[in-house]
Structure formats: C-alpha cells, structure tokens
Amino acid sequence: xxxxxxxxxxxxxxxxxxSETYAAGPxxxxxxxxxxxxxxxxxxxxxxxxxxxxEHGITCNVCHGGDSxxxxxxxxxxxxxxxxxxxxxxxxxxxxxxxxxxxxxxxSAHGRALGRGxxxxxxxxxxxxxxxxxxxxxxxxxxxxxxTFEKARLIRSAMLKRDTMLMVIEKKIRMLKSQGIETDQxxxxxxxxxxxxxxxxxxxxxxxxxxESDHIQAEIEKTNGVGGKDTGPxxxxxxxxxxxxxxxxxxxxxxxxD
Amino acid sequence: MINIFRHIYYWIDVRLGxxxxxxxxxxxxxxxxxxxxxxxxxxxxxxxxxxxxxxGLLLMLYYVPNVDKAFTSVSFIMNEIPLGRxxxxxxxxxxxxxxxxxxxxxxxxxxxGSYKSPRELHWLTGFILFLMAMGISLxxxxxxxxxLSFWATTVATDCVSAIPAVxxxxxxxxxxxxxxxxxxxxxxxxxHVGLLPATITILIGIHLFLIQRTGVSTPPFGLEDTTNSWxxxxxxxxxxxxxxxxxxxxxxxxxxxxxLYMACFMALVFFFPNLFIPSTSYMPANPLVTPAHIKPExxxxxxxxxxxxxPSEIIGIIVQVxxxxxLALLPFIDRSPEKHPLKRPLFTFTAIxxxxxxxxxxxxxxxx
Amino acid sequence: MDASKRKFxxxxxxxxxxxxxxxxxxxxxxxxxxxxxPKPAGDSTGKITxxxxxxxxxxxxxxxxxxxxxxxVKKQNGGLAALSAVCPHLGCIVQWEKGRQDFLCPCHAGYFxxxxxxxxxxxxxxxxxxxxxxxxxxxxxx
Numbered sequence: 152x153x154x155x156x157x158x159x160x161x162x163x164x165x166x167x168x169x170s171e172t173y174a175a176g177p178x179x180x181x182x183x184x185x186x187x188x189x190x191x192x193x194x195x196x197x198x199x200x201x202x203x204x205x206e207h208g209i210t211c212n213v214c215h216g217g218d219s220x221x222x223x224x225x226x227x228x229x230x231x232x233x234x235x236x237x238x239x240x241x242x243x244x245x246x247x248x249x250x251x252x253x254x255x256x257x258x259s260a261h262g263r264a265l266g267r268g269x270x271x272x273x274x275x276x277x278x279x280x281x282x283x284x285x286x287x288x289x290x291x292x293x294x295x296x297x298x299t300f301e302k303a304r305l306i307r308s309a310m311l312k313r314d315t316m317l318m319v320i321e322k323k324i325r326m327l328k329s330q331g332i333e334t335d336q337x338x339x340x341x342x343x344x345x346x347x348x349x350x351x352x353x354x355x356x357x358x359x360x361x362x363e364s365d366h367i368q369a370e371i372e373k374t375n376g377v378g379g380k381d382t383g384p385x386x387x388x389x390x391x392x393x394x395x396x397x398x399x400x401x402x403x404x405x406x407x408x409d
Numbered sequence: 410m411i412n413i414f415r416h417i418y419y420w421i422d423v424r425l426g427x428x429x430x431x432x433x434x435x436x437x438x439x440x441x442x443x444x445x446x447x448x449x450x451x452x453x454x455x456x457x458x459x460x461x462x463x464x465g466l467l468l469m470l471y472y473v474p475n476v477d478k479a480f481t482s483v484s485f486i487m488n489e490i491p492l493g494r495x496x497x498x499x500x501x502x503x504x505x506x507x508x509x510x511x512x513x514x515x516x517x518x519x520x521x522g523s524y525k526s527p528r529e530l531h532w533l534t535g536f537i538l539f540l541m542a543m544g545i546s547l548x549x550x551x552x553x554x555x556x557l558s559f560w561a562t563t564v565a566t567d568c569v570s571a572i573p574a575v576x577x578x579x580x581x582x583x584x585x586x587x588x589x590x591x592x593x594x595x596x597x598x599x600x601h602v603g604l605l606p607a608t609i610t611i612l613i614g615i616h617l618f619l620i621q622r623t624g625v626s627t628p629p630f631g632l633e634d635t636t637n638s639w640x641x642x643x644x645x646x647x648x649x650x651x652x653x654x655x656x657x658x659x660x661x662x663x664x665x666x667x668x669l670y671m672a673c674f675m676a677l678v679f680f681f682p683n684l685f686i687p688s689t690s691y692m693p694a695n696p697l698v699t700p701a702h703i704k705p706e707x708x709x710x711x712x713x714x715x716x717x718x719x720p721s722e723i724i725g726i727i728v729q730v731x732x733x734x735x736l737a738l739l740p741f742i743d744r745s746p747e748k749h750p751l752k753r754p755l756f757t758f759t760a761i762x763x764x765x766x767x768x769x770x771x772x773x774x775x776x777x
Numbered sequence: 778m779d780a781s782k783r784k785f786x787x788x789x790x791x792x793x794x795x796x797x798x799x800x801x802x803x804x805x806x807x808x809x810x811x812x813x814x815p816k817p818a819g820d821s822t823g824k825i826t827x828x829x830x831x832x833x834x835x836x837x838x839x840x841x842x843x844x845x846x847x848x849x850v851k852k853q854n855g856g857l858a859a860l861s862a863v864c865p866h867l868g869c870i871v872q873w874e875k876g877r878q879d880f881l882c883p884c885h886a887g888y889f890x891x892x893x894x895x896x897x898x899x900x901x902x903x904x905x906x907x908x909x910x911x912x913x914x915x916x917x918x919x
Contacts, residue, residue: 328691329688329691330683330688330691331484331487331488331494331686331690331691332487332488333484333485333487333488333489384679384680386679387675387676387678387679387680388679390675390678390679391672391675391676391679393796393799393800394668394669394671394672394675395668395669395672396792396796397664397668397671397793397796398665398668398669398672400789400792400793400796401661401664401665401668401789401793402665403785403789404657404661404786404789404790404793405658405661405662405665407782407785407786407789408657408658408661408786409653409658467808467811467812470811470812490811491807491810491811492807492808492810492811493811496811
C-alpha cells in the first residue's frame with residue numbers, strides 16, 4: 152500500500168493556503184490568465200511548467216518583460232513588456248543570463264547567419280519547454296532542419312567521450328552526497344566545467360572544441376581524485392575484534408571464578 | 410607505590426566508612442543462584458546511555474541549533490572534523506540500540522514475571538523510562554534538520570491534532586507554531602539536551618535504588634516452586650542465601666554482555682551505518698517539498714501503521730493509548746503469583762500474540 | 778582455588794587491562810583532534826586586502842585578521858596604520874573615535890594615537906602593528 156499522505160499533507164496544504172504569514176511564493180498573473188485561454192495561448196504555460204526554467208523560478212516576465220504580479224501591468228510596455236521577441240533579438244536576450252555562450256555563438260557560422268535564416272537559441276533549445284542541455288540536442292533532428300548532419304556529427308563525436316565522463320562524475324557526486332559527504336565544492340566545479348564545455352560548442356569550431364575537450368579531460372581527472380574519505384574496513388575490523396576479544400577474556404575469567 | 414593508594418583509601422575510609430560499604434557490596438550483595446544473562450541488560454543500557462551522553466556532548470561542541478545552520482553544522486561535523494563522522498554515527502546508531510536493548514530488557518522482565526509484587530514501582534519507573542527514551546529519540550531526530558527529520562516530525566506532531574477540542578492547540582504547543590519551524594527546533598533541542606537527559610538520569614537513579622532496596626527478583630527457571638515469594642504485610646528484603654556474589658561473578662557477566670553489545674554495536678556503526686541514516690537524511694529540510702517515502706524510525710513504525718489502519722485518527726490514537734496504559738498497569742492487573750512463562754499460559758499466549766502483532770505492524774509499516 | 782587457575786585469571790585480567798589501555802590510547806588522540814577547532818580550509822595565506830578608496834581620510838575600518846580583531850586607519854595626512862584592535866591591557870576591542878582622531882578602549886578608558894601609541898589609561902604598551910603593503914590602490918595586510 153503506497154503511503155497516502157492524506158491527512159498530514161492535506162493539513163499542511165490547508166494551512167499553507169489559509170495562513171497569511173506563510174509565504175507560498177508570489178502569484179504569477181501571466182500564468183493565472185494564460186492557463187485559461189485557448190490552446191495556442193495556453194500551450195506555452197504547459198510547456199514552461201515542464202522546463203528547467205520553471206524549476207528554478209524563472210518566470211514569464213524574465214524573458215517577456217511586464218509585471219508578473221499585477222494583472223493591469225502584466226503586458227504594459229512601460230513595465231518592459233516586449234511580447235514575442237524578434238528572432239534577431241533572441242541571442243542577446245538569452246545571453247543576458249547565459250554568459251559566455253553568446254560570444255561563441257555570435258562569432259560562429261550560426262551567429263553570422265542570424266536574420267538570414269540562421270538558427271537562434273530557440274531553434275535547438277526550444278522556447279518554453281527548455282530542458283537542461285545534453286548532447287542529444289546535437290542530432291539529425293535539429294541540425295538537419297537546415298543542412299546535412301555531417302559536420303555536426305564530427306563535433307558531436309569529439310564531445311561525446313568527455314560529456315559522458317561529466318555525467319559519470321555527476322552520478323558519483325550524487326552517490327557521495329547520499330552518504331553524507333560534503334559535495335558542494337565538487338558540484339560547483341562540475342557545474343562550471345560543464346557550462347564551459349557546453350558553451351564552447353556554440354563556436355562550431357571543431358579545432359577549438361577538441362582543444363577544450365582535452366582541457367576538460369585534465370580537469371575531470373583532477374575532480375575524479377577528489378572523493379569520499381573512506382578509511383576502509385580496517386578500523387571496523389579492529390574495533391569489532393577488540394570488543395570480541397574483551398568478551399572472550401571476561402568469559403574465561405568468569406568460568407574460572409565460578 | 411601501592412602504599413600511597415592504601416594511604417588514600419584509609420584516609421577516605423576513616424572519614425566516610427567506605428570500607429564497610431565496599432565489603433558489604435562485594436560479599437554481602439548476593440544474587441539468586443539461577444540468575445541468567447538477561448539480568449545484565451540493565452547494565453548494558455547504562456553503558457549505552459553513558460555513550461549517548463558522551464557523544465552527545467561532543468556533538469554539542471559543533472552543532473548549531475538554528476534552522477539555517479543546523480544542517481551545515483552536521484555536515485561540517487561529518488566531513489571536516491577528525492573523528493566527527495564516527496561520533497555522529499555512534500550517537501545515531503546508539504539511539505536505535507538504546508530502544509532495541511530496552512525492548513529486550515522489557516521482554517525479559519515480562520517473561521520472568523519480575524514486574525509482579527512487590528516490584529510494581531520498578532515496572533512503573535521502567536515504563537516511564539521507556540516513554541522518555543522514545544521521546545528523547547524523537548526530539549533528537551529533528552535536530553539534523555534534514556528532509557527526513559522535518560517531515561517525520563511534521564507527521565509525528567500532527568497525530569496529536571486528532572484529539573478533539575484541544576488537538577490543534579496541542580500541536581501548536583508542541584511545534585511552537587502552526588508548522589514545524591525554528592521554534593520547534595528550539596524546544597526540541599531544549600528537551601533533547603536538557604530536560605529529558607536530566608529526567609532520565611533521575612529516573613534511572615530511582616529505578617536502581619528500588620532494585621537495591623527490594624533485592625533482585627528470582628528468575629523462575631530451574632526451580633520447583635516458581636511462584637512469587639512475596640507475602641503482603643511487611644517489607645521484606647528478598648534475600649538469596651547461598652546465592653552468587655554480585656562482585657566478581659555477576660559483575661563479570663555484566664562485562665561479557667557489555668563487550669558483546671559493543672561488538673555488535675561497532676559492527677553496525679562501521680559496516681552498516683546506512684541502515685540508520687538513509688539518503689534522505691542528507692538533503693536539507695525543504696518545507697515546500699515532501700519526499701515520496703517518508704516514514705518514521707523503526708521503533709515508531711508500528712504506531713504509524715496502526716494510525717493508518719484505523720479510519721478515524723482519534724480512534725487510532727485511543728487504541729494505542731489504551732494499549733500503553735494496559736502495559737503500564739500490568740503489575741496491578743496481573744496479580745497471579747505464578748512467574749514461569751510456561752505455567753501461566755494466558756499471559757504467555759497474550760504476550761506472544763502482542764509481540765507478533767507489533768513485529769507484523771512494524772514490518773508492514775516498513776514495506777508500505 | 779588452585780594456583781594455576783589463579784595464574785590463568787591474572788593473565789586474562791592482564792589481557793583485559795591491556796585491551797582497556799589500548800582502547801583508551803587509540804581514542805585519546807583522535808578525540809583531542811576532535812576537540813581542537815579545525816583550521817578553516819579556505820584562505821591558507823590569511824592575508825586580507827582592502828581597497829584604499831573604501832576608507833575616507835580620518836576614518837578606520839575593522840576586520841578580522843588571524844582570528845582576532847584588527848583595524849586599518851587612514852590618517853588625515855593620508856598615511857596608513859594597520860594595527861591589532863585588541864587592547865593590550867585586558868583584551869577588549871578598541872573603538873575609533875572619528876571626532877577626536879584616536880582609539881578609545883571602552884573597558885577602562887585607555888586612549889591610543891592613530892599609530893597605536895598609548896596616550897593615557899592603563900594599557901601597558903602600544904597596539905600591536907600588523908605588516909602591510911600597498912599596491913595599485915589596494916592595501917594587503919599580512
């Protein structure tokens with residue numbers, strides 16, 4: 152029987168909703184309204200809710216402007232509302248938060264083709280259902296939209312080995328964390344490494360990517376060395392052996408005293 | 410060299426008469442000839458309690474009882490401080506061991522009929538100690554402020570709300586607010602390091618005094634007459650003429666039991682620590698997200714499952730309160746003089762049924 | 778009890794004592810290390826840097842250096858002084874008085890010049906000086 156957290160969670164939820172002192176997070180008026188509209192206008196809400204942006208609290212106004220707390224001002228140009236951004240404005244918009252990527256992109260073939268049929272961030276990453284970027288984005292599905300997959304395949308295979316290693320490290324860190332080992336530093340280092348690696352891709356410069364790949368390899372090897380301080384079973388064996396020996400000695404004494 | 414110890418001993422004895430007391434305890438304190446190893450569980454419990462206090466004090470050096478800092482302070486202890494991980498594990502595993510050995514001690518007292526007259530007070534103080542031990546484990550549990558602590562405490566304190574009229578008020582009293590938060594941490598910490606250890610120590614003192622005063626009970630095994638020897642009327646110390654001297658004979662048995670316990674305990678701490686600290690323990694408390702499989706510690710699983718079984722929470726609570734009250738008042742309800750478990754079938758049958766029921770509920774609670 | 782039994786018991790007791798001593802010895806050093814506050818892992822050099830422009834002339838800024846309170850003064854003529862802010866009398870932390878351009882120890886009214894020399898009061902000696910250097914408008918203490 153799966154645990155039905157009916158009573159306690161309902162209780163907690165009721166208190167959450169009713170209590171004024173409990174900060175349940177600000178209400179997002181954009182979602183309140185758009186969720187009730189027709190398919191075309193409500194779809195972004197559904198897509199966004201599955202996104203990594205939603206997980207981190209990046210709401211509609213961060214990209215579209217406007218005031219997300221006030222219905223009257225939600226779509227007001229005075230509050231910075233810019234509606235659907237023009238394709239040429241997208242890289243600058245995303246690049247505002249995602250540093251480092253914009254530079255590589257602008258200098259690449261993709262960046263030079265912006266406004267002339269070239270891809271923007273949204274072309275591969277999506278606009279609302281954005282997920283954490285993986286190597287799967289580099290595939291025939293995305294790349295073949297405009298040209299053949301050949302060059303992209305080369306770049307992808309150059310990155311595959313290192314990217315897989317990064318994922319292995321991420322798993323290792325999660326495991327260490329579940330044993331109580333302090334992983335903050337490692338997580339931050341991994342995040343920085345992965346970001347740099349993925350940002351580099353946008354330059355589409357395979358020589359640069361291979362150079363960066365090797366650099367990442369060195370960094371990964373450094374991170375691999377950092378791990379849990381495991382003393383091994385020796386201490387445990389000594390401790391248990393000590394106690395058992397003590398018990399044996401007491402038993403021998405008792406047998407002779409009785 | 411030995412002379413100086415003799416001098417000091419003499420100096421103290423001349424002032425306090427310690428020689429007389431020690432002699433009396435050494436040779437005068439006799440235990441029944443058929444005393445068995447179960448009788449040494451009490452001293453094992455003393456050692457466990459002492460270890461908990463020592464490791465607890467050591468943890469207090471670095472633990473910070475503040476909702477923003479508690480989790481990181483525990484992580485600090487586990488990672489940055491030499492021996493920190495071991496001390497924390499000793500304390501966490503030790504608390505489960507305390508309850509386990511306590512239950513075994515209770516079982517042995519039940520089956521050997523040691524709770525019967527004139528030892529009703531021993532049983533009562535022991536029972537209160539049992540409740541205190543559960544309480545100190547529950548309060549201690551919240552302190553690391555991880556997902557498990559937070560939600561298990563939320564569920565545990567919620568149960569009280571089912572009491573009509575005063576329920577909601579009682580929950581607020583327990584939590585220091587409507588939800589588990591910084592005030593809960595504050596009062597649980599005070600209970601855990603202050604009030605409960607002090608009360609437990611006093612109760613242990615009383616419990617030991619009572620045992621010394623009435624004399625140790627005679628186990629019903631290996632005897633022809635296994636009935637209770639107490640006759641109502643006058644206070645009589647239960648003598649054991651021709652019995653086994655406590656020192657050194659049963660003292661050695663105590664030492665054996667303690668050593669064996671330490672072997673089991675350290676095996677658990679060094680090789681199976683994750684039995685007691687699952688991975689949810691390493692996520693800081695998040696009042697907005699309840700993890701999927703929250704359940705209380707193993708010794709509360711039976712209570713938890715009982716509450717889930719009864720459609721109305723208040724009935725579930727009442728049933729458990731009644732069961733505990735019955736157990737607490739057992740010496741007043743069971744007045745038969747027979748102590749041997751095989752010669753009092755009603756008791757033995759009921760006891761075994763209840764134990765199996767408890768184990769079943771615990772297992773069910775674990776797997777559901 | 779015959780002699781061989783007694784001897785055997787003594788040997789066993791000796792074994793128990795040895796184990797007890799070994800146990801205590803094994804645990805004492807780690808416990809000692811546990812009790813000593815571990816050094817923070819972060820900045821091993823222990824140096825503190827303060828941008829010059831952060832302090833106005835005639836003002837002082839307090840910070841932690843080497844585990845205790847320290848102060849950097851920018852005197853009105855532009856000169857700098859980096860001092861320990863711990864009063865040499867009984868250890869209270871001195872305060873900077875902007876109006877009077879001196880340090881005052883609030884515990885027993887010891888007064889110090891901006892360079893840490895004692896003006897009046899019970900302090901037996903001047904405030905300890907800290908080594909510092911200035912480069913590119915940044916003061917590095919340590």
